[in-house]
Amino acid sequence: MEAPPDNDVLWARALHFRHPDGSPGLAGISLGVRESEILAVTGPRGSGKTTLLRCLSGLVPVREGEVWFNSSPVHTLGPMARERLRRDRFGWIDPVPVLVPELNVWENAALPLMLRGTSRRRAKVAALEWLERLDVGDRSRAHPHELQQAERQRVSIARALAPAPSVLFADEPTAPLHRADRTHVLRTLTTAARSHGITVVLATNDPDTAALADRTVSLLDGRRVQTLHLPQTPETEGRAACSLSV
Numbered sequence: 001m002e003a004p005p006d007n008d009v010l011w012a013r014a015l016h017f018r019h020p021d022g023s024p025g026l027a028g029i030s031l032g033v034r035e036s037e038i039l040a041v042t043g044p045r046g047s048g049k050t051t052l053l054r055c056l057s058g059l060v061p062v063r064e065g066e067v068w069f070n071s072s073p074v075h076t077l078g079p080m081a082r083e084r085l086r087r088d089r090f091g092w093i094d095p096v097p098v099l100v101p102e103l104n105v106w107e108n109a110a111l112p113l114m115l116r117g118t119s120r121r122r123a124k125v126a127a128l129e130w131l132e133r134l135d136v137g138d139r140s141r142a143h144p145h146e147l148q149q150a151e152r153q154r155v156s157i158a159r160a161l162a163p164a165p166s167v168l169f170a171d172e173p174t175a176p177l178h179r180a181d182r183t184h185v186l187r188t189l190t191t192a193a194r195s196h197g198i199t200v201v202l203a204t205n206d207p208d209t210a211a212l213a214d215r216t217v218s219l220l221d222g223r224r225v226q227t228l229h230l231p232q233t234p235e236t237e238g239r240a241a242c243s244l245s246v
Protein backbone atom coordinates (compact mmCIF):
# COMPACT_ATOMS: atom_id res chain seq x y z
CA MET A 1 0.00 0.00 0.00
CA GLU A 2 1.62 3.26 -1.17
CA ALA A 3 1.32 6.20 1.28
CA PRO A 4 -0.17 9.46 -0.05
CA PRO A 5 1.79 12.70 -0.59
CA ASP A 6 2.54 14.49 2.73
CA ASN A 7 0.86 17.76 1.82
CA ASP A 8 -2.53 16.18 0.98
CA VAL A 9 -4.86 16.15 3.98
CA LEU A 10 -7.25 13.88 2.05
CA TRP A 11 -6.25 11.51 -0.69
CA ALA A 12 -8.23 8.96 -2.65
CA ARG A 13 -7.01 6.44 -5.18
CA ALA A 14 -9.02 4.38 -7.69
CA LEU A 15 -12.18 4.77 -5.67
CA HIS A 16 -15.08 2.62 -6.83
CA PHE A 17 -18.44 2.51 -5.11
CA ARG A 18 -21.67 0.61 -5.68
CA HIS A 19 -24.85 1.45 -3.77
CA PRO A 20 -26.44 -1.32 -1.68
CA ASP A 21 -28.96 -2.02 -4.49
CA GLY A 22 -26.05 -2.59 -6.92
CA SER A 23 -26.41 0.69 -8.83
CA PRO A 24 -23.11 2.37 -9.75
CA GLY A 25 -21.92 5.35 -7.66
CA LEU A 26 -18.23 5.96 -8.38
CA ALA A 27 -16.11 4.47 -11.14
CA GLY A 28 -12.42 4.88 -10.25
CA ILE A 29 -11.88 8.35 -8.80
CA SER A 30 -8.45 9.53 -7.65
CA LEU A 31 -7.85 12.93 -6.08
CA GLY A 32 -5.89 14.80 -3.44
CA VAL A 33 -7.06 17.70 -1.28
CA ARG A 34 -4.37 19.96 0.15
CA GLU A 35 -4.42 21.30 3.70
CA SER A 36 -6.64 24.43 4.07
CA GLU A 37 -7.79 24.12 0.46
CA ILE A 38 -11.39 24.79 -0.56
CA LEU A 39 -12.17 22.21 -3.23
CA ALA A 40 -15.42 22.33 -5.20
CA VAL A 41 -16.78 19.03 -6.51
CA THR A 42 -19.10 19.88 -9.37
CA GLY A 43 -21.21 17.95 -11.85
CA PRO A 44 -24.80 17.51 -12.95
CA ARG A 45 -27.43 15.82 -10.78
CA GLY A 46 -26.63 12.17 -10.15
CA SER A 47 -22.97 12.50 -11.19
CA GLY A 48 -21.73 11.16 -7.83
CA LYS A 49 -20.87 14.30 -5.81
CA THR A 50 -22.68 13.21 -2.62
CA THR A 51 -21.39 9.65 -2.96
CA LEU A 52 -17.80 10.93 -3.25
CA LEU A 53 -18.19 13.08 -0.11
CA ARG A 54 -19.70 10.12 1.77
CA CYS A 55 -16.74 7.90 0.80
CA LEU A 56 -14.08 10.52 1.60
CA SER A 57 -15.61 11.27 5.01
CA GLY A 58 -15.90 7.62 6.05
CA LEU A 59 -19.68 7.81 6.20
CA VAL A 60 -19.85 4.70 4.03
CA PRO A 61 -17.25 1.92 3.88
CA VAL A 62 -14.94 1.87 0.87
CA ARG A 63 -14.51 -1.68 -0.48
CA GLU A 64 -12.57 -0.90 -3.66
CA GLY A 65 -9.86 1.76 -3.74
CA GLU A 66 -8.23 3.79 -0.97
CA VAL A 67 -9.02 6.87 1.13
CA TRP A 68 -6.37 8.44 3.36
CA PHE A 69 -6.68 11.25 5.91
CA ASN A 70 -3.46 12.86 7.19
CA SER A 71 -1.44 9.93 5.85
CA SER A 72 -3.55 7.34 7.71
CA PRO A 73 -5.80 4.90 5.87
CA VAL A 74 -9.55 5.41 6.29
CA HIS A 75 -10.61 2.53 4.01
CA THR A 76 -9.24 -0.06 6.46
CA LEU A 77 -11.09 1.36 9.52
CA GLY A 78 -14.08 -0.42 11.06
CA PRO A 79 -17.41 1.33 11.69
CA MET A 80 -16.55 2.52 15.24
CA ALA A 81 -13.20 4.02 14.23
CA ARG A 82 -14.80 5.77 11.22
CA GLU A 83 -17.52 7.14 13.54
CA ARG A 84 -14.85 8.50 15.92
CA LEU A 85 -12.90 10.05 13.06
CA ARG A 86 -16.02 11.80 11.78
CA ARG A 87 -16.92 13.04 15.26
CA ASP A 88 -13.44 14.31 16.18
CA ARG A 89 -11.99 15.60 12.89
CA PHE A 90 -14.72 16.11 10.31
CA GLY A 91 -17.75 18.37 9.92
CA TRP A 92 -20.70 17.75 7.63
CA ILE A 93 -23.39 20.01 6.15
CA ASP A 94 -26.33 18.38 4.38
CA PRO A 95 -28.39 20.11 1.67
CA VAL A 96 -31.41 19.87 4.00
CA PRO A 97 -30.84 20.84 7.65
CA VAL A 98 -31.20 18.01 10.15
CA LEU A 99 -31.40 19.36 13.73
CA VAL A 100 -32.34 17.65 16.99
CA PRO A 101 -35.95 18.78 17.55
CA GLU A 102 -35.80 18.53 21.38
CA LEU A 103 -32.77 20.86 21.64
CA ASN A 104 -32.87 24.62 21.18
CA VAL A 105 -30.75 26.42 18.60
CA TRP A 106 -27.62 27.01 20.68
CA GLU A 107 -27.75 23.47 22.10
CA ASN A 108 -27.92 22.10 18.55
CA ALA A 109 -24.95 24.24 17.47
CA ALA A 110 -22.96 23.26 20.59
CA LEU A 111 -23.69 19.53 20.32
CA PRO A 112 -20.60 18.40 18.30
CA LEU A 113 -18.33 20.29 20.69
CA MET A 114 -19.95 18.67 23.74
CA LEU A 115 -19.69 15.24 22.07
CA ARG A 116 -15.93 15.90 21.74
CA GLY A 117 -15.72 16.58 25.48
CA THR A 118 -15.89 20.41 25.60
CA SER A 119 -17.69 21.72 28.70
CA ARG A 120 -21.28 22.93 28.23
CA ARG A 121 -20.29 26.50 29.15
CA ARG A 122 -17.42 26.72 26.63
CA ALA A 123 -19.44 24.96 23.94
CA LYS A 124 -22.25 27.48 24.46
CA VAL A 125 -19.89 30.46 24.05
CA ALA A 126 -18.48 29.01 20.80
CA ALA A 127 -21.93 28.11 19.47
CA LEU A 128 -23.31 31.61 20.16
CA GLU A 129 -20.35 33.20 18.40
CA TRP A 130 -20.96 31.17 15.22
CA LEU A 131 -24.72 31.70 15.36
CA GLU A 132 -24.06 35.48 15.49
CA ARG A 133 -21.77 35.28 12.45
CA LEU A 134 -24.48 33.45 10.57
CA ASP A 135 -27.13 36.01 11.59
CA VAL A 136 -29.21 33.65 13.75
CA GLY A 137 -27.80 34.69 17.14
CA ASP A 138 -31.16 36.20 18.10
CA ARG A 139 -32.86 32.79 17.61
CA SER A 140 -30.55 30.94 20.03
CA ARG A 141 -33.35 29.94 22.44
CA ALA A 142 -35.85 28.92 19.76
CA HIS A 143 -36.48 25.28 18.84
CA PRO A 144 -36.00 24.02 15.27
CA HIS A 145 -39.76 23.85 14.53
CA GLU A 146 -40.03 27.61 15.24
CA LEU A 147 -37.47 28.48 12.54
CA GLN A 148 -37.73 28.92 8.79
CA GLN A 149 -35.89 26.33 6.69
CA ALA A 150 -33.23 28.91 5.72
CA GLU A 151 -32.63 29.70 9.43
CA ARG A 152 -32.34 26.00 10.24
CA GLN A 153 -29.67 25.70 7.53
CA ARG A 154 -27.72 28.60 9.03
CA VAL A 155 -27.83 26.78 12.39
CA SER A 156 -26.52 23.59 10.82
CA ILE A 157 -23.66 25.55 9.19
CA ALA A 158 -22.82 27.14 12.58
CA ARG A 159 -22.90 23.66 14.14
CA ALA A 160 -20.46 22.34 11.53
CA LEU A 161 -18.02 25.27 11.94
CA ALA A 162 -18.08 25.60 15.75
CA PRO A 163 -15.65 22.74 16.46
CA ALA A 164 -13.23 24.00 13.72
CA PRO A 165 -13.01 20.56 12.06
CA SER A 166 -9.93 19.54 10.09
CA VAL A 167 -12.13 18.88 7.07
CA LEU A 168 -15.61 20.22 6.42
CA PHE A 169 -17.73 18.32 3.91
CA ALA A 170 -20.47 20.60 2.60
CA ASP A 171 -23.06 19.03 0.30
CA GLU A 172 -24.95 21.82 -1.51
CA PRO A 173 -24.85 23.85 1.74
CA THR A 174 -26.81 26.81 0.43
CA ALA A 175 -29.53 24.82 -1.36
CA PRO A 176 -32.32 25.77 1.14
CA LEU A 177 -31.34 29.47 1.25
CA HIS A 178 -32.94 32.30 -0.68
CA ARG A 179 -30.75 33.29 -3.62
CA ALA A 180 -30.04 36.72 -2.08
CA ASP A 181 -28.69 35.11 1.12
CA ARG A 182 -26.50 32.51 -0.56
CA THR A 183 -23.49 34.68 -1.27
CA HIS A 184 -23.35 36.05 2.27
CA VAL A 185 -23.61 32.61 3.89
CA LEU A 186 -21.05 31.12 1.49
CA ARG A 187 -18.64 33.97 2.11
CA THR A 188 -19.05 33.50 5.89
CA LEU A 189 -18.32 29.80 5.44
CA THR A 190 -15.28 30.25 3.17
CA THR A 191 -13.87 33.15 5.23
CA ALA A 192 -14.24 31.09 8.43
CA ALA A 193 -12.57 28.13 6.76
CA ARG A 194 -9.66 30.23 5.54
CA SER A 195 -9.11 31.99 8.88
CA HIS A 196 -9.27 28.71 10.86
CA GLY A 197 -7.32 26.60 8.34
CA ILE A 198 -10.31 24.32 7.73
CA THR A 199 -10.10 22.24 4.56
CA VAL A 200 -13.44 22.26 2.71
CA VAL A 201 -14.82 19.77 0.20
CA LEU A 202 -17.86 21.45 -1.30
CA ALA A 203 -20.33 19.60 -3.56
CA THR A 204 -22.27 21.95 -5.81
CA ASN A 205 -23.74 22.23 -9.27
CA ASP A 206 -23.91 26.03 -9.01
CA PRO A 207 -21.05 27.78 -10.90
CA ASP A 208 -21.25 30.87 -8.62
CA THR A 209 -20.67 28.66 -5.57
CA ALA A 210 -17.82 26.77 -7.25
CA ALA A 211 -16.20 30.11 -8.13
CA LEU A 212 -15.49 30.72 -4.41
CA ALA A 213 -13.32 27.58 -4.22
CA ASP A 214 -9.57 27.37 -4.82
CA ARG A 215 -9.96 24.49 -7.27
CA THR A 216 -12.68 22.47 -8.94
CA VAL A 217 -12.97 18.77 -9.66
CA SER A 218 -15.77 17.89 -12.10
CA LEU A 219 -17.66 14.58 -12.12
CA LEU A 220 -19.82 12.87 -14.71
CA ASP A 221 -21.32 9.40 -14.23
CA GLY A 222 -19.10 8.75 -11.20
CA ARG A 223 -15.88 9.66 -13.06
CA ARG A 224 -13.62 12.71 -13.02
CA VAL A 225 -13.83 14.75 -16.19
CA GLN A 226 -12.00 17.79 -17.44
CA THR A 227 -14.10 20.59 -18.84
CA LEU A 228 -12.58 22.22 -21.89
CA HIS A 229 -13.85 25.64 -22.91
CA LEU A 230 -13.72 25.93 -26.67
CA PRO A 231 -13.38 29.27 -28.44
CA GLN A 232 -16.64 30.50 -29.96
CA THR A 233 -16.52 29.74 -33.70
CA PRO A 234 -19.44 29.12 -36.07
CA GLU A 235 -18.81 25.33 -35.69
CA THR A 236 -18.79 25.34 -31.87
CA GLU A 237 -21.52 27.90 -31.25
CA GLY A 238 -24.05 26.59 -28.78
CA ARG A 239 -21.64 23.89 -27.56
CA ALA A 240 -18.73 25.96 -26.26
CA ALA A 241 -17.72 23.50 -23.51
CA CYS A 242 -17.28 19.76 -23.51
CA SER A 243 -16.14 17.19 -20.97
CA LEU A 244 -13.43 14.56 -21.27
CA SER A 245 -12.82 11.66 -18.89
CA VAL A 246 -9.44 11.89 -17.16
Ligand SMILES: Nc1ncnc2c1ncn2[C@@H]1O[C@H](COP(=O)(O)OP(=O)(O)OP(=O)(O)O)[C@@H](O)[C@H]1O
Nearest residue numbers: 019021023024025044045046047048049050051052
Ligand atom coordinates in the same frame (compact mmCIF):
# COMPACT_ATOMS: atom_id res chain seq x y z
N1 LIG B 1 -28.73 5.08 -1.73
C1 LIG B 1 -28.71 4.92 -3.06
N2 LIG B 1 -29.12 3.76 -3.63
C2 LIG B 1 -29.06 3.59 -4.98
N3 LIG B 1 -28.63 4.53 -5.85
C3 LIG B 1 -28.23 5.71 -5.33
C4 LIG B 1 -28.25 5.97 -3.93
N4 LIG B 1 -27.79 7.23 -3.71
C5 LIG B 1 -27.49 7.72 -4.94
N5 LIG B 1 -27.75 6.82 -5.89
C6 LIG B 1 -27.50 6.97 -7.34
O1 LIG B 1 -26.10 7.16 -7.51
C7 LIG B 1 -25.82 8.13 -8.48
C8 LIG B 1 -25.00 9.26 -7.87
O2 LIG B 1 -25.79 9.93 -6.87
P1 LIG B 1 -25.26 11.14 -6.00
O3 LIG B 1 -26.34 11.51 -5.02
O4 LIG B 1 -23.92 10.80 -5.45
O5 LIG B 1 -25.11 12.27 -7.12
P2 LIG B 1 -25.03 13.85 -6.95
O6 LIG B 1 -24.08 14.30 -7.99
O7 LIG B 1 -24.72 14.21 -5.54
O8 LIG B 1 -26.49 14.29 -7.32
P3 LIG B 1 -27.39 15.51 -6.74
O9 LIG B 1 -26.82 16.77 -7.34
O10 LIG B 1 -28.74 15.18 -7.25
O11 LIG B 1 -27.29 15.46 -5.25
C9 LIG B 1 -27.16 8.59 -9.01
O12 LIG B 1 -27.45 7.84 -10.17
C10 LIG B 1 -28.11 8.24 -7.89
O13 LIG B 1 -29.42 7.99 -8.40
